Amino acid sequence: MTLARDETESGQDGAADLDRDRSALLLKVAQRYYEQNRTQEDIGRELHLTRWKIGRLLDEARAAGIVQIAVVHPQARRTELEIAMRARFGLRECVVVPTPENPDPGHGHVGTAAADYLRANASSITSLGVSWGNTLQQIAAVLPAGWTRGIDVIQINGGVSRSVKPTTAANVAMSIAHSGDGRATLLPVPAIVEHVGTKEALYREGFVTEVLEKGRQADALLFSLGAIGPSSVLVQSGAVTVAELDRLQADGACGDVVAHYITADGSVADTDIEARTVGLTLDDLRAARRAIAVAAGADKARIITAALTSGLCSVLITDEEAARHVLED
Template identity: 50%
Template structure:
């Protein structure tokens, strides 16, 4: 592009985007054909003279989604804009809404959806509209019974998703992590618990989030782990947890003894799934999100644009 065309491209872009002129009006003003105006606008985009940003809470970053599919091997990706976000909580709400939108648009709708729990998935359940699916069966894929104020979150998430999807929920009546291995073995041998885990293994699709390995973890808040426990896991290389199982940057289990006391679906089952949707947001989850994608734990990622850029360029 020579200097004259560059100046004409800029002028055409100004008239088109800032003055709302039609290409025909621009051609008349600049004494150019309508075809030439169209070409100048295309050149302006190609040269980076124009940046279009859609400022809406449900806007998506389609070029980043395309790169995640092409460069990180995902079947699909949803990347939301951070424009106008003022807090991590607001960003999480935006990503949860995007996940709810993605679930609503799924075709065919899964017969059985396996779901984990936590703050992010609870938000997803709240953003789903009633009637988003019909006859959906939801099964909880990891234990979530606790004795403090987090109690009920796991059940509430599964029940809300199922109720709004016109179906029923099957809950896993167990804590996420047991203190003693023999207790965990006994619980998973119980006929009811074993039946729920078998149903979880056979789900058509899975929906889960990932937690950072820090003191704000829901596992600390729920009383399963102490802050010192988390510090020790970090020393062993943990970057976060997926369905209650702590992994390193490669997606490998960092503490086999802890993992053996964790109730629910194994990570190998997620890796085998035809549809496994991970929902994450925020800088604190960059490392664990990278581990999830790197190790094939999800086929679909719903996240924010900074996390996407970390995965692509970090």
């Protein structure tokens, strides 16, 4: 009995030694290949193994977790966050890209992601309704010439008469149309007018109702989500006064969607401003064939959540920072 027990223990020790030897060999091969950038043939000569044997050892090292490969390109997508966002909010699609270590104020990383999304879906988007703003300007800037052919671009809400940055609605629509070898239909009216009567008069003009109806029929709508605050284009342009901004914040507004200010549950934050807002309505966004919202950064988490929970977009393009804040809310 004693002899048998000694033989068993000896066998276990031998197996452990073999495992250690194997692990050491896998580590040795992996370090030479991935850290020293040596070829499989060169490593094989040193270790007296064939190149094909080295290849199998590298595969084994990856399977054992000794080697872990990560994609670290700035536009590499965070698929686990995309899945979580789709599941939680019932999104048709979600694109989440990494947040740069030093994010630029214009959120160029999500602008590039949105441009990539448009290019990938160009065959199913022959007409595109667009809003405007810094993020849309970024998208328009990075869309390459020839990203599609014959695109019909429609401006879906009024613009602003002045801005500290070149973010006019006409520039955005025409730039996207030009790069897509298409044409733009503009809506040359203010986003928010001073009087309700002015809006009513505009809506009696045939061209306004025609442009808006064309926007409703578009294959997709593309717009950004704006955080509430003095730095927003609507405030800086004078479309929303400082007094109105204070009132919106007091009423619980968390941002704007196509110039419509909403609260956390997606309802209108201020009925007076809403009655003077020109463009597609919130219900139009909910009824769109494909409503693509683009927003990034922790400061956009509240408006992103509000838009998602109230069904204002079916596609979200965002970054890791914003997505994590939304999911943790």
